[in-house]
Amino acid sequence: xxxxxxxxxxxxxxxxxxxxxxxxxxxxxxxxxxxxxxxxxxxxxxxxxxxxxxxxxxxxxxxxxxxxxxxxxxxxxxxxxxxxxxxxxxxxxxxxxxxxxxxxxxxxxxxxxxxxxxxxxxxxxxxxxxxxxxxxxxxxxxxxxxxxxxxxxxxxxxxxxxxxxxxxxxxxxxxxxxxxxxxxxxxxxxxxxxxxxxxxxxxxxxxxxxxxxxxxxxxxxxxxxxxxxxxxxxxxxxxxxxxxxxxxxxxxxxxxxxxxxxxxxxxxxxxxxxxxxxxxxxxxxxxxxxxxxxxxxxxxxxxxxx
Numbered sequence: 001x002x003x004x005x006x007x008x009x010x011x012x013x014x015x016x017x018x019x020x021x022x023x024x025x026x027x028x029x030x031x032x033x034x035x036x037x038x039x040x041x042x043x044x045x046x047x048x049x050x051x052x053x054x055x056x057x058x059x060x061x062x063x064x065x066x067x068x069x070x071x072x073x074x075x076x077x078x079x080x081x082x083x084x085x086x087x088x089x090x091x092x093x094x095x096x097x098x099x100x101x102x103x104x105x106x107x108x109x110x111x112x113x114x115x116x117x118x119x120x121x122x123x124x125x126x127x128x129x130x131x132x133x134x135x136x137x138x139x140x141x142x143x144x145x146x147x148x149x150x151x152x153x154x155x156x157x158x159x160x161x162x163x164x165x166x167x168x169x170x171x172x173x174x175x176x177x178x179x180x181x182x183x184x185x186x187x188x189x190x191x192x193x194x195x196x197x198x199x200x201x202x203x204x205x206x207x208x209x210x211x212x213x214x215x216x217x218x219x220x221x222x223x224x225x226x227x228x229x230x231x232x233x234x235x236x237x238x239x240x241x242x243x244x245x246x247x248x249x250x251x252x253x254x255x256x257x258x259x260x261x262x263x264x265x266x267x268x269x270x271x272x273x274x275x276x277x278x279x280x281x282x283x284x285x286x287x288x289x290x291x292x293x294x295x296x297x298x299x300x301x302x303x304x305x306x
Contacts, residue, residue, distance in 0.1 A: 176237035
């Protein structure tokens with residue numbers, strides 16, 4: 001365990017950055033009515049009864065005193081296409097609100113147009129916390145809309161909605177492939193090549209190509225998320241496999257292999273064999289994980305429970 005007195009602030013910041021967060025713009029008004037705002041990814045819900053949330057504000061921020069004394073503030077959760085808004089409110093530009101679309105909301109709080117959700121809160125408690133202030137608010141009004149959030153991880157923005165584009169870009173290199181582990185009738189859909197089996201592959205390394213192929217076979221695929229992505233050193237390319245389900249009459253040349261038989265099956269590709277063994281284990285555990293690495297070694301990260 002590291003001695004708290006010798007903690008390296010930069011290393012500590014990097015460690016904190018290992019946690020992916022959403023991006024918000026926190027807004028309020030000065031006593032004269034001038035709107036103020038800053039970008040924060042230290043927002044969280046606190047309580048449903050009473051309805052409380054909190055944000056953290058650096059004491060060195062120019063608007064620290066304004067927010068510390070304001071009777072109300074608003075939290076705007078940004079959508080995936082609002083990276084520019086995040087950058088604007090992270091800057092010290094004097095005319096931030098003149099450069100973005102916003103609307104006065106409850107308590108006359110500035111609400112950012114296009115945000116996934118907005119919360120208007122009355123000041124509930126202010127906590128002194130080292131070099132930051134923790135501002136706790138009691139929610140008085142809120143709104144929410146459909147969409148994908150803008151995320152922040154290790155100093156960079158990311159969007160859940162562009163996962164498909166990123167996966168396809170990774171699979172675009174020469175020698176790359178894109179396939180899927182598709183659950184079907186208590187097993188997994190596999191293509192039979194004589195006595196050997198392998199997972200369904202797309203004619204071209206795109207999700208649209210894979211979906212079109214399966215549909216042409218009379219199947220109805222439902223793709224959920226990327227299940228594995230790895231460098232394949234045998235081809236010099238990249239492999240991307242999605243997780244999903246499929247329904248429909250079994251096409252000629254395909255088999256449904258029960259989960260109990262996956263570990264002993266004659267799978268043509270060793271990486272796919274290892275992937276299917278992991279799939280069976282994930283299924284038994286009741287949660288799935290994403291694999292990243294090479295065709296032989298890598299890491300898995302759990303993504304959620306069934």
